[in-house]
Amino acid sequence: MDEYGGPEFVWFLKRLSGNDTLENKAHQAGPYIPREVMFGFFPSLNRPVEKNPDLWFDLYVDSDPDHQRVRAVWYNNKLHGTKDGRNETRFTNFGGQASALLDPESTGALTIFAFRKVDPPGLPDCHVWVCRHGTEEDLVEDHVGPIEPGKGQLWPPQQGNLRSIKNAIQWVAAGCRISEAEIPDAWRIKFPTGAEIIQTAVKMRPDLGLNPDKRLMRRRDCEFQIFRSVEQWVEMPHIQAGFPTVDDFVARAQTILQRRKARSGRSLELHTRQIFLEERLVEGTHFTHQPVSEDGKRPDFLFPSVSAYRDPLFPKDRLRMLAVKTTCRDRWRQILNEAERVPAKHLLTLQEGVSEAQFGEMTRAGVQLVVPAGIMKNFPTTVQPHLQTLESFIGDVRLLPLG
Structure with a gap:
């Protein structure tokens, strides 16, 4: 974090899924990286007329340590008429599960990909840290905020030609963003509780015809977008006004990060309670x-x-x-x-x-x-x-x- 957290690096963070590692024995052998992120770091990979374009670059897994010349590839068979073809970008050619990125035991691990900034057509090298236990994950999330399964994040969030990709890698739930005019006045005075935001998500995504599993996932994505929308409108005036001292800036940043962590920690629990009630389980009698x-x-x-x-x-x-x-x-x-x-x-x-x-x-x-x-x-x-x-x-x- 000290060595590769400077202004000459951009981080992409994610939790490794079973499709990233060799854990579920899928054909994909390597981490999935959203196309918008991949093309931001490797613009020369964006060659749609070519089938499965690729390039090679240096990747260092510093947590283990390991150095590989790996492949960035755009599997774009779907664009070339292949039935059930893929349209995704990945890193591959790690040499099997000896690599921490493919080790089944790394499934679920919070992982940092730190890319060195370069000017095209140069290729950035990449330094990777696969968190080995909860203490390391807590240190990272104290710095960047919570990283949830299935949701990648850039750090810092806004980076030149990567500026527009943040929404794409957070799986936007269409229609759940709140405009500045829609924010209740009370929320401007005091940031809404997790329960208040979840109730707003329930109103926007009632989904009572869906089974509990689908309802849970759709509402959590919706609630995440509501939270980030409110955060944007509430915090931006303070940020744009500036801070009289560095300590004031750090205090505000810590407040935002702690609020994000608190939201992430309670969100799933509160959504689950809401679904129990909708499924006619009576609190105090059935649970x-x-x-x-x-x-x-x-x-x-x-x-x-x-x-x-x-x-x-x-x-x-x-x-x-x-x-x-x-x-x-x-x-x-x-x-x-x-x-x-x-x-x-x-x-x-x-x-x-x-x-x-x-x-x-x-x-x-x-x-x-x-x-x-x-x-x-x-x-x-x-x-x-x-x-x-x-x-x-x-x-x-x-x-x-x-x-």
């Missing part, structure tokens, strides 16, 4: 949100209720616990001591895959992964049959006897 199970322990959800959990006569096999974590690569162990009366722990995550070895470790520890149906394809084929969708989990807890 309890954020109860105290034991002293100092507060699971996200208990089923059917905290009173049933605390009743020593209520059978353990009729109790359920659901933890909610956007990523689970290193954090799944945190739930093992929550709700001691519930031997099997359910964990809802948006992480795009885990390695077979890690899934085996979770299973042996009594953790059942709950994954929205749309991202199950990122998991190994051997793991997919053992995952549970959110819709299926809700169906199961509906059948729990209440007394």
